[in-house]
Amino acid sequence: MRANRPVFSILLWTLLSLLTLFPIYWLFVISVKPAVELFTTPSLLLETVYWKNYVKVLGDDTLRRYMFNSIVISSGNAVLVTVLAFMACYALSRFDLAGKENIFFWTITNRMAPAAVFLLPFFLLFTQVFVIGEWKLYDTRTGMILLYCTFNLPFAIWTLRPTIDAIPKELDEAATVDGATTWQVIREVIFPLARPGLAVTLILTWVFAWNEFLLAATLTSFNARTITTGLSEYVTTTGTEWGTMASIAIITLIPALLIFSIVQRHIVAGLTFGAVKE
């Protein structure tokens, strides 16, 4: 190939990185400006930092509740999905089940469908069918935790399967010969070896659940509303509170950013569904 020109590459990538980062920087700039300053000449530099938007958001009972709901729903869903996916992958990998490859493929089809298509059936099921007396699945955290499994469980199974398959079968056979029960094999042999894969699955599932908006907006009304729906509530045709909206957006962004910095290298494999082997 041609001779490398590192200076050219660095300059180009610096420019591209600025383009990538600028929108997020701009979000931060808006979030730390008082409303009156927003409509003056836009400036890129921050002279003063105005934290009142954050104080307002964090002091708002409704928004705090939304954040709490988001944390409960994402954590509940991530743990549930990871445990179920771990069990399912172990079963698919170690047992000779009839039609297991078809079951495996069927799981993925659950994720191909656009979420919007399921809005109406889920809404009807949650309000009319999954009802016990006064209690409905609609607007409950349990409902949302179960619902997100539809999209996260296939993802988790597909990303976790190679991890479990890669653990040599000889290891569990040796343990079985030594008299270990299935439960002991899973706990003592498989789990320790699969831990890194499980961690990545757990984290990505958590982020997906945290970021979800459309289903949360439709299937909750007050009790189980999440922070992403809270963010959307701040956009109204008349008098959007831009500063407040920006600071909620930043707060929504923070967990994802933290997690991103931890598992950055695993994200690509996860997001591409393992369709492209690295």
Next chain:
Amino acid sequence: MRSNRVGWLMLAPTIAILGIFGIVPFLYVLYVAFHQWNPFGANPYMIYNGADNFRRLVFDNEFLTSIAFTLKFAFFAVVSEVILGYLLAQLFMREFPGRGLFRTIHTLPLIVAPIVVGSVWRLMTTPSIGIIPYLLKSWFGYDLNIGRDATMAFALTVIMDIWHWTPLVTLTLLAALVSLPKEPFEQAQIDGANRWQIFWHVTLPMIRPAILATVFIRLMDALRTVDEVWMLTGGGPGAATRYLGLHIWKIVFPKTDYGYGSATSIIVLYLTLVMCWLLYVALVARRDQKRPS
């Protein structure tokens, strides 16, 4: 040998949950689609009306326009992302200091919640507070108002999607490029092929599966885009950016015409799956052709 019963027991919860939350809604929506049902209308009961809903759908202009806009959006977004992503992946193939850092930065948009992406772009493009209209006004004297200009609103949804998802294409194509053998390239260079010839006859055939897989994933996602676009334009101006997901969510669903809404959902699902299936077949067929050689 361990008994398979344990295996089935471990798989059971997954099958149960995906059955209840995957198959049941599908069958239910299929059932409702063949009924006239508006619980808040004059007749709140479900009445079987055959294929009437689907017949109505074929002549529903709003729905057809929405399909056209969605396809246009998906086409422009995915094509630009694949071309741009490929070029960026090639740039990452070179050795230069700080490559890891730049790759990290480039990956960042992927993890941002779609609803936050929409908010960010809204804040950048809203007239009087956004930086983009301000710069366009002071540099070129151009008035950007995505609340009024349908073409610009469409273009901005595409640009936003490019910002959000090009990194995915870059990273998957980069993974494919890195794994390619070196010999064909060296051979082509010895034979005196130019850069375009190398790309067309050597690189492209080898990374075609990766490109198709990426297009497949991106198309699936582009067809179901809702959150970002709703946050940026709200589907407007008019219906210029009211893509299928938004159409169902904002127009069909709130009308409480559940039978008709179900029919719309079924057709959207069908269209999406058919498109994905066609691409999947193209992808698999290519691989099978390759195998004998």
